[in-house]
Amino acid sequence: MAGRRRSARNNDKSPQDESNNTAEDRCPACTHESLAKLQFQDKEEWAMCGACKTWYHWHCAGNGEDLDTVDKWFCKPCLAADSRRAITFKAPTRKSERKKTTRDYANLNSGFEPSDPHRFIRVADSKLCKPDNFRRMSGGEVSLEWLEEDPKAMTEPIVIESPDGLEMSMPGSDFTVTDVGTLVGEQTPVEVIDVASQSSSSGWTLGKWVEYCNLEPSARDKILNVISLEVSTTPLADRVVPPRLVRELDWVENFWPSTKKGKGNLYPKVQLYCLMGVEGAWTDWHVDFAGSSVYYHIVRGSKVFYFIKPTPANLAAYERWSGSEAQSHTWLGDMVDEVMKVTLVSGNTMIIPTGWIHAVYTPVDTLVFGGNFLHSYNVATQLRIREIEIKTHVPKKFRFPFFSRLCWYVADKYLKDLKTPGGTPFPPRVLTSLGSLVDFLMSEVHSLEQGSEHTKKEVKEQIPHDRVKDAPALARELRWRVKHATGCTSDDEEDSGRLSPLKRKRKRSESVSGDIPRFKNFKPKSWDNVVESCGEPEQLTIKLPRPSQVDEEWAERWVEVDAQVNGGEEAGDEANMERTNMTIVKVRKTTYGLERERIERRVEKWTWK
Structure with missing residues (x-):
């Protein structure tokens, strides 16, 4: 453990030089005010910096946390000297019906209180993030042809700087949160996220949210965020149409029966979200439910995305992080290979493919329209994310709605x-x-x-x-x-899942001629008519070598005796041959017309005198 601590009474010897009474009562962080307060305490706790090994009064150097909860501790000068150092905390003891743990990363020593909503971005700014190398595309390039011809298509995020060519419809930059309230209805309940705790704040309506957003940033007592207002059955839906490629891929759009969608029907309502974040909002690391892909258009404002690629190792790290108390004190980026950062501004559109882990920061008040969609180009990762959700006990209300039913459709x-x-x-x-x-x-x-x-x-x-x-x-x-x-x-x-065309298995029941094996209980359509005809046996006498019982190659030679028989070759012993020609003709109707099968057989029987 890098930081150790002990408890000492005020009248006891301190861990400093015992021969110096002044040094005995002071630490490097002491002030006149703190020393005055210490005189009235029965005991004082000390903490030792894990780097420089200097002892501090916890009253002077701590930030109000319980010292027993601290795992590793460093003083401010040592933290400033090396950005890789960070204060960490012990995982709290599990209790039944406990509240969700607040995501409170390390670096709380730098004046960050657990209730400080800005601590997330401060941690992010202190970490090494690579500039993104995601492809910038024009709207016209984002098509099914691109998806089918480019093997990297829909495997990493893309940015479309202008909506031209995407064949989508979005409100203009003059559209405001007030307009959202008018079209959706001010009495509509809305889930609001308290950024400091990353948990829901109850009792909000859209009208109350509009009032909050219209305050000056300095007048807001908390930083709040709205990321789950789905508007597909409201008048606002008439103003929002996803990009053409999204509509062509979306399982809900293409496979869910149209008669079972719309107002009053239960179906996956995930296609049209209105996201409203104020300055300073943060959405912590997550993967969209069931690994669904996302389209994301900035109407006004700006967003900063932090991305982690969904490699098997990174997804395993995410599973460990999201399913444990590590969320409260660990930056996920420290557990993966790399983090990429990309900034979007008004007019930009981004498509985030299946499984990408991301966190989002809002530098200014921002209005976004987006939506989620499942598709047929990466089902394996979609199912992997669903598996992680089940293993980490994500409540069903936060998973993709009607996922299994949609798969059957x-x-x-x-x-x-x-x-x-x-x-x-x-x-x-x-x-x-x-x-x-x-x-x-x-x-x-x-x-x-x-x-x-x-x-x-x-x-x-x-x-x-x-x-x-x-x-x-x-x-x-x-x-x-x-x-x-x-x-x-x-x-x-x-x-059933090993479907690579490069590995072909042959069942014992499959014939050498390549007959197609049938699935279990398969019954092909019977023939409508079968006609068999057989000619009269034909008797021939010819001289050919007998099949030798000691010649191992006789069978191979006798496969090719037709030329000898037809050419009348006179060699070997005299033999009698009886030859019979047979023909079988089968016919049946099919869905595309008529199928006719003609089989000709010739049977020869040889005997030697």
């Missing part, structure tokens, strides 16, 4: 598309992602078939029975069709 539509003859082939990235979707749905099927009664009930409630009549059959057939679309032919249920 997506699967139903893709199965129909894959069954359509002559349909447009899917990009490889989509087929790979569908493999991950199949894995998830098969896990749901296993829970439905083998889980507890409670689990079965939960899974069954998420299946949209208006579209999915037989969920297990749908999942298994989709698994089979996705496998064959990617060139895989393994029917092993355990191998």
Whole structure:
């Protein structure tokens, strides 16, 4: 432990030079006022700096915290000398029904009180952050063609400095928070975040929020933030249309039945958010629910983003951080490979892809419109983030709404598309992602078939029975069709997610001729008519060598005896051959027309005298 401490009574010897009575009662941080107060205390606690080993009165050098909660402590001169040093605190003892831990990073020694909302950005400014190297694109470049041709598309954030070409609709820079209140309704309840504690502040309406935002920054008693006002069923929705690419990718937009969306229906309302942050607001490290991607347009003001790439190692670090007390005293950036920083200003649009960990600072009062969307190009990471949410016990109300039901709708539509003859082939990235979707749905099927009664009930409630009549059959057939679309032919249920076309497994039941294996319980359509014909046996006598019982190569030579027979070669022993020609013709109707199969067979029987 870098900082040690002890408790000493005022009339006891101090850890300083015992021969000097003046030094005995003083520490480097003492003032006349602090010494006067110490005279009236029964005892005093001392703390030793973990760097210079100098002892201080905790009354003089501390910031009011309980010394027993401190893990590592450094004096102000040592902190100023090395920015890597930071005061850390012990994790508090877990208690039932405890309140959410305030995210209170180290560096509280620099005059930062736990209630100081500015401490987050001060910590961020003290850390090393790389300038971003994210691609700047024009609106016209952000298209499906870009997504299908560029392997890096939608794998890292992009910035579009001007909305031209995005084919979206947003209010102009003259649009204000007051206009939001007018269109959405001033009596609308709104969730407000207290930045200092990073927790919700209850009892707010949109009208009360507008009044707060219209105050001068110096007149606001707290720094507050609104990041979850969804407006898709309000008149404001008529003024906001997401970028064209987002609309083309969005699962809710494309797969959720249109008759089950809109006011009065339960569906994932995550497409149109109005975010209103005042100067100094901070949103701590997070990943958007279910790994959903985000579009983000600055109407007025500015935002500073801090990004961490969703590598397996970084996501594991995020899982450890978000699921423990480390949130209260650890800067997540110290646990990952690097942090990138990007600043957006009015008129900028950013698309944040699946799984990117980020924190956001608001340097000036800012109004933003954005939304979340799931898509078919990175389902594996979306499911990984959902897994982290479950492991870290994120309450269901803070997860992507109706996630499992949406996955069934997506699967139903893709199965129909894959069954359509002559349909447009899917990009490889989509087929790979569908493999991950199949894995998830098969896990749901296993829970439905083998889980507890409670689990079965939960899974069954998420299946949209208006579209999915037989969920297990749908999942298994989709698994089979996705496998064959990617060139895989393994029917092993355990191998459902391994859909790389480079690794092809052959079942024992698969014939050498390449017959297509069928999924479990598959019954092909029967033939409408089958006609067999057989000619009269033909007798021939010819001289050919007998198959030798000692010649190991006789079988290979006898595969190719047709030329000898037809050429009338007279060599070897005399043999009798009986030859019979047979023909089988099959016909049946199909969804695209007629299928006719003709099979010709010739059977030869050889005997030697």
